[in-house]
Amino acid sequence: MAVMGLERKVKVAEVALRCLVCGLGALAAALVATGSQTRTFFSLERKARYTDMKALVLLVAAHGAAAGYSLLQAARCAAAMARRGGGGGVMGSRSRAAAWCVFSCDQAVAYVLMAATAAALQSSLLGKRGQLELQWMGICGLYGAFCRRVGEGLASAVAAGLAAVLLAALSAFNLFRLYDGGGRDVGKSSSSSSCRTGNGNGNGNGATW
Template sequence: MRPGVGISPGNVPVYYGGGHLKAVERRVKVAEVVLRWVIFGLGVLGAALVSSDTQVREIFSLEKKAKFTDMKALVFLVIANGIAAGYSLIQGVRCVVSMIKGSVLFNKALAWAIFSCDQVMAYTTLAAVAAAAQSAVLGEFGQSELQWMKICDLYGKFCTQVGEGLVSSFVVSLSMVSLSGLSAFNLFRLYGNNKGKCSGSW
């Protein structure tokens, strides 16, 4: 019988593949590090683009200034991006330290905490992007039934920069969703047949 092959109760060969599992886990960890730093970078970029966005127009001899605080959805987007960036920075540092030390600072309680936080951040960033996107659509196309004008016809630069921030935020939300899947893998593998072999090393 080849090493690493067992017989299941139904007499079907089962390959446990410890080495292969470790290689998969290493790729998952590298992907986690990359995603966390992408979220940090784009989260900061998205928050900076939206929060620094202003445009002044003169309408009927009156100066009107558009800023992100005029739309609560954009305020929510900036806050969500800031929280996601800060959280990902902390988790990214944890991952890098683990890689340098060659061990995982990991147990079931910590795995559950990371999984739960990743889930919350994924839902929060998705909700923020959805709310901001809805406001952006109204600003771009207006709502004739309610006599809401197309704000972007007046504040083109403002809307363009908000759009750039939305794109960055959208990538952040997709990355957070992917991370929640990776954290689920990291959590539930601790309950598998290889939990004793793989929970302490990369």
């Protein structure tokens, strides 16, 4: 019973983290993508938008894709939990293959989000402070509203990246506990990868997803 209780807590934590990555990623992409400001200089209109900075374009694309991926995975996990009711099952080669697939995708999402966020932070810092050695001036004094909106988006992006890192660690835990004990006692425990599907009646027909 204790193992089953831990199993359900891990699944709930995974769904919560996936929803968090989805929400924060979508918020970051929306804030940055919708930020713009128009200024007039000597009768000439200049408009600042995220497409003017390639790092922000990468951030919007990466966080938008991560939000969609996390939403699909969260829905899959929630559906599996509803069908199974948190029960156990016997693991097999398909279980481990699915766990490896989820683990690899979660690792890739975490790396991409952190890389895109780091690039956007560096470019935004340069845009805010400028570079005196190269005689580049900061633009946030001219486009304050745009910079504030991008700053809010970057804060959400950092939070989404950290949640993705936690999710990647949880996926690693879900994967490598399948190999606990060298696979000798897999039929005697209810440990599994992140979200499992099957009938959960102990007849060996369960599968892990």
